[in-house]
Amino acid sequence: MTIFSKIIKGDIPCYKIAETENCFAFLDINPMVRGHVLVIPKREVDYLFDLPDSELADLQLFAKRIAIAQKKAIPCQRVGQAVLGMEVPHAHIHLIPMQSEKDMLFSNPKLKLTEQEFLEIAESVRKNL
Numbered sequence: 001m002t003i004f005s006k007i008i009k010g011d012i013p014c015y016k017i018a019e020t021e022n023c024f025a026f027l028d029i030n031p032m033v034r035g036h037v038l039v040i041p042k043r044e045v046d047y048l049f050d051l052p053d054s055e056l057a058d059l060q061l062f063a064k065r066i067a068i069a070q071k072k073a074i075p076c077q078r079v080g081q082a083v084l085g086m087e088v089p090h091a092h093i094h095l096i097p098m099q100s101e102k103d104m105l106f107s108n109p110k111l112k113l114t115e116q117e118f119l120e121i122a123e124s125v126r127k128n129l
C-alpha cells in the first residue's frame with residue numbers, strides 16, 4: 001500500500017481539504033508555498049497518465065474545484081499545476097498558489113510550517129470550497 005493510500009485510509013494523518021468517491025485532496029507536508037495541495041485518485045495507480053480517461057477527467061475536475069478555492073483563500077496570482085511523481089508512486093497533481101513562476105521551482109527550499117499554520121491554511125481553503 002502506498003503512503004498516500006494510508007493517508008486516504010486515515011492510518012497516516014494529513015491536513016485534509018476534501019474528498020469525493022474517487023478523489024482526495026490534502027496539504028503537501030513539505031510545501032513549496034502556503035496552500036500547496038496534492039490531489040490524488042483513491043485508486044492506487046503510479047503514473048497519472050495510466051488512469052483511464054474518465055478517471056483522469058474526474059480527477060482534473062476535482063483539482064479545478066480545489067484550485068478555485070485555493071485562489072480565494074491564499075493571496076496569489078494564480079494556481080499552478082504540476083505532475084512529477086518522482087518520490088511517491090501514487091499518482092498526484094500538485095496545486096501551487098503562485099506569486100511568480102519561481103514558486104513552481106521544485107528545487108526551491110521547502111517551507112517549514114507549524115501545525116497551527118497547516119490547520120489554518122487547510123481550514124481557509126475548505127471554507128472556500
Ligand code: 5GP
Pocket residue numbers: 003012014015026027028029030031038083084085086087088089092
Ligand atoms: P513527487 O512524487 O511529485 O516528486 O513528490 C511527492 C510529494 O508528496 C512531495 O511534495 C512530498 O512533500 C509529498 N509527500 C510525501 N510524503 C508525504 C506525506 O506523508 N504526507 C503529505 N501530506 N505529503 C507527502
